[in-house]
Amino acid sequence: MARRKAIPSHAFTLVELLIVIGIISVLMSLLLPAISRSRDSATRVQCASNMRQWGQAYHQYANENQGFFPYDGPPIPNACPIGGRDMSWTSSIVQQFCKDYMVSNSNLSARDRDNVQFCPSQTWHREPQNDADLRGGLIGYFVMPHRSTTDPSVSMDYTPAGNGWVEKKKFASKDRFAPIMADMQQYSTGDQNWGRFSSHLKGDKPAGGNFLFEDGRVEWYDFSDIQLGSQEPGWECWYKIRLPQ
Secondary structure, three states, X not given: OOOOXXXXXOOOOHHHXXXXXXXXXXXXXXXXXXXXXXXHHHHHHHHHHHHHHHHHHHHHHHHHOOOEOXXXXXXXXXXXXXXXEOOOEOOHHHHHHHHHHOOOOOOHHHHHOOOOOEOOOOOHHHOOOOOOOOXXXXXXXXXXXXXXXXXXXXXXXXXXXXXXXXXXXXXOOOOOOOOOEEEOOEEEOOOOEXXXXXXXXXXXXXXXXXEEOOOOOEEEEEHHXXXXXEEEOOEEEXXXXXXXX
C-alpha cells in the first residue's frame, strides 16, 4: 500500500507575521499623512467654492442696488428688524440676500449638509444651540461689509483691522483691497484656546483660512499671515492681512 506524501505546511511563522505587521505599520505611517493632506486640501477647495458663490451673489446684488453691499448694520424700524452683530450674525437684509441670491438656511438640519453659508470645516456654528430659531442669521464665516462700528449693542472693537474694513457700504470705495469675507479664525479669551471655534484647525490652532475679495478672487493665507482684526470681551476675531499699497 503506497504511503501518502505529507502535505507541506504554508502557515506563517511568528517571525514572518511580525515582519508583515511591521511592513503594514510603516505603510500606514506613510499613507495617513498623505490622506490627511488630501482631505484638508479638498476641504479648502470646497470652502473656496462656497466663497466664490458669495462673491458672485454680492456682485449680482450690487448690480441691482447701485453698487451697494447688503446692509448689515443695526436694526432699522420697519426695514431691518434684526441687525448684524459681531462678525458672523447677519441682519434681516443679509438673510434675505442669501435667500434671494444663494440658498436659504431654512432649518437646522441643513447645517449638517453641504451649505454655502458654512465652511465645511466649521462645526461650532452648526450646533443646534447656536441661533436655534435661525432668526439671528448665524453663518460659518466672517462677513465684513456694511457693519456698524458705533452701535453699542455690538460691543466689538474693529480698530485692529481699521474701521473701514467693515464700514464700507459700496464696492470700489475706501479699503477696496480689503477682503469682504473670511474663514472664522476665532479665539476664546475665556477658554484661552482656539478650540472648536475656528475653521481649518490643525492640532489646536488654525492652519489658515480662505479670503474673498471684491473682484471675486479667493486666496488662502497661512495663519502666520493673519493678525487680529476685531475683538470684544471674551473673543478675538482674526482676519487682518497685509494689503497692497
